[in-house]
Each structure stands twice: as C-alpha cells, then as structure tokens.
Amino acid sequence: AQSVAQPEDQVNVAEGNPLTVKCTYSVSGNPYLFWYVQYPNRGLQFLLKYITGDNLVKGSYGFEAEFNKSQTSFHLKKPSALVSDSALYFCAAPEGGYQKVTFGTGTKLQVIP
C-alpha cells in the first residue's frame, strides 16, 4: 500500500522565483507517484508521473518533479513561477493497484505578481 502527504496547506512565491511544492510518500515496493493540478472551478489535470527511470521527471507547463528515494519525497518544482500557476496541487499514489489512487490533502500555490 502507498500513501502520500503534503505538509504545506499553502505556498506563496513571487512571480519569476523558483517554486517547490512538497510531497512525501510511504510505500512498500516500487513507488508510482503523480502530480495533478486543479484550477478554480475545474477538474484535476495530470501534470506528471514517476513510475521508474530517471529521478527527474518533466511534465506539463514547465513543471518537473524530483524523486528522492532516500528522503521518500517527490517534490514538484518549476524554475520560474507564473501568476497563472496559482492553483491547487495534489500529489497522488496508487494504493494497492492503479484502480485506487489516493490523493494528498492538496497545496494551494499562490504566485504573487
């Protein structure tokens, strides 16, 4: 079984600065990890996933995530934040199979102009 945790309810960052949204995981076996974004009044959109391979995963909209096995983390990053990146971000992992994905509690990202 796998689970994920997002320790920050909200992250504020100035436009143009690098951003990090944190996620830690607990897993038995090989981890499968995902990031999703939810814009206001919209459904969730897939950003990127880690299944195996390179620890740095590149995704949509210039986002990337770094898988760190020793720290059991899968933090979402972007080199230069845009105001339009302001949204709710969810880390997720399958729990026992791909048919049941559990989501973290979400982190609200606020990019300040």
Next chain:
Amino acid sequence: DTAVSQTPKYLVTQMGNDKSIKCEQNLGHDTMYWYKQDSKKFLKIMFSYNNKELIINETVPNRFSPKSPDKAHLNLHINSLELGDSAVYFCASSLQFYGYTFGSGTRLTVV
C-alpha cells in the same frame, strides 16, 4: 472533443430527493471512477469500475449507487439526499498506470 464529460455541472436539490449524475468518457479507458471533493478540497475515492465491473466500493452510504452500462459510462445515483452530501463530485477514467483524466465536476448543493 471532451474526454470525460459529466452532467449536470450544477445540481441544487432539496433534502430527501433522488438525483443522478452522468459520466461518459471517449478515451477508450478501461477503468472509471467517482471521487468526492469536500469543502476543504479533500478528494476521496468512492467507486471504481473496470470494464463494467465494480472493483472498489469505499465506505460510501448505500444511498449512493453507481451504474456502468458499458465501459464508457459510469453514472452515480443518490437516493434520499442529505445536507452532508453537498460537495463536488468528479468522474475520472484511466488506462492502467498512465494517469487519470478527470471530468470538470458536478457541484451538488442540498438545501
């Protein structure tokens, strides 16, 4: 073309009523889901269907009944609606570990 579409987008109804939410996906995915997002934005899985077969049924009241007439459709029927059922309900679909595609949500308000 909408990949995962759910209707209606908004639903306001009185306590005790019965209502349905429909979901359709045109992606050829083999698994469909219903998730509930509460007022704190927490997402919780309710049901999962794989090729029309129920495979996940979380601790959801019996008043909630999913129906999958074929693998492209997963509807959610709710009987005797209660105030606590007010939430946003998301349909999603997936093909193995490739990630979920979500619908835009149905905001249910029970008054």
